[in-house]
Amino acid sequence: MFHLPFQQPPRSLCILRLSALGDVTHVLPIVRTIQAHWPETRITWIVGKFEHKLVGDLEGVEFITYQKKGGLAGRKQLAEALSGRRFDVLLNMQVAFRASLLSTLIKADIRLGYDHKRSKDLHGLFINKRIPQRDGQHVLECFFSFLETLGLTQQQWRWDIPLPEEALLFAEQNLPDDRANLLISPCSSHVLRNWHAEGYALVADYAAQRFGVRVILTGGPTPLEQEMGAAIEAAMTTSAVNLVGKDTIKRLMAMIARADLVISPDSGPAHMASAANTPVIGLYAASNVKRSGPYRGRALCVDRYDDAARKFKGCGAEQLKWGTKLEYPGVMDLITVDDVIAQVDAWAQEKGISPLRG
Numbered sequence: 001m002f003h004l005p006f007q008q009p010p011r012s013l014c015i016l017r018l019s020a021l022g023d024v025t026h027v028l029p030i031v032r033t034i035q036a037h038w039p040e041t042r043i044t045w046i047v048g049k050f051e052h053k054l055v056g057d058l059e060g061v062e063f064i065t066y067q068k069k070g071g072l073a074g075r076k077q078l079a080e081a082l083s084g085r086r087f088d089v090l091l092n093m094q095v096a097f098r099a100s101l102l103s104t105l106i107k108a109d110i111r112l113g114y115d116h117k118r119s120k121d122l123h124g125l126f127i128n129k130r131i132p133q134r135d136g137q138h139v140l141e142c143f144f145s146f147l148e149t150l151g152l153t154q155q156q157w158r159w160d161i162p163l164p165e166e167a168l169l170f171a172e173q174n175l176p177d178d179r180a181n182l183l184i185s186p187c188s189s190h191v192l193r194n195w196h197a198e199g200y201a202l203v204a205d206y207a208a209q210r211f212g213v214r215v216i217l218t219g220g221p222t223p224l225e226q227e228m229g230a231a232i233e234a235a236m237t238t239s240a241v242n243l244v245g246k247d248t249i250k251r252l253m254a255m256i257a258r259a260d261l262v263i264s265p266d267s268g269p270a271h272m273a274s275a276a277n278t279p280v281i282g283l284y285a286a287s288n289v290k291r292s293g294p295y296r297g298r299a300l301c302v303d304r305y306d307d308a309a310r311k312f313k314g315c316g317a318e319q320l321k322w323g324t325k326l327e328y329p330g331v332m333d334l335i336t337v338d339d340v341i342a343q344v345d346a347w348a349q350e351k352g353i354s355p356l357r358g
Helices: 019-037 051-055 069-084 098-104 141-151 165-174 197-211 223-235 249-257 266-274 305-312 335-349
Strands: 013-014 042-048 063-065 087-092 108-113 180-185 215-219 261-264 280-284
Touching: 019 141, 019 180, 019 266, 042 051, 042 087, 051 063, 051 141, 051 249, 063 069, 063 108, 063 261, 087 098, 108 141, 165 249, 180 249, 197 215, 197 223, 197 261, 197 335, 249 261, 261 266, 261 335, 266 280, 280 335, 305 335
Parallel strands: 013 042, 013 087, 042 063, 087 108, 180 215, 180 261, 261 280
Antiparallel strands: none
């Protein structure tokens, strides 16, 4: 039986983090740290099929995909992939009950999970070791606590998401470097975290007219995203390159890496921008930017979480349980156009981009 912290690197390690896209990007520095300091440790990552499209070509990692809507067939497929295998340690980085049930298919001597305070959905029944309790941590800092508990305290702040040539070419064609490029990814997977099309249009027009930026709209092929992209474009007085539904996850990552600025609500693209070290204006009212904002881009974010707490909970944000979501109708209306424009101005000033004359 192994004991923590490890005196020697484990031979094998399994990461269970299926989703979401932003959280999956947070796992990348964890993987990079393990690879840098425990190069002989075999890493297996169980991840959602969609999220696999972003990280699945990471070198030195065995990926096992799971279709979250696959039902019993998906569980059976995962069981077959794990049959006869045992790991030295499992990092159970997802507290949802569905993920905990899947974790029973993973045989491991050490099953490391969350502290009592951050556990929910009977998470504690599926682990035998816990990370230390720490208040006020960002999700990424929390993930690093898993490695600290194992005895690995050095941290590698690297993402380095591989990008194929096709994706790089797509980004180059749609974001030429003749002027600054503003990429707007307006939709989250949670509709109540989305801002409104009129606001995006006014900010896009301001950036185009004030600083001469090219505006690119991105998003998936769902009707909601298509309608949002069309509504923003229709409300603008300047022009935009509407690529909603036309890119892949790798193309999106390449465009984000090439962009000069990204605007997004609390969603995967905001964290992808942080991974690429691209400036990002995250729009936060329904969730706490200090916990789930783009880790390397929080300085530019619009933060109305405290205002939301006072409006919908009758108290300040500091009185809420850490991680509380305030997904109420109208919560994102607390973010004003002037709030976002102020951050566009701050970005331009930092980058030395002067206003256009006239």
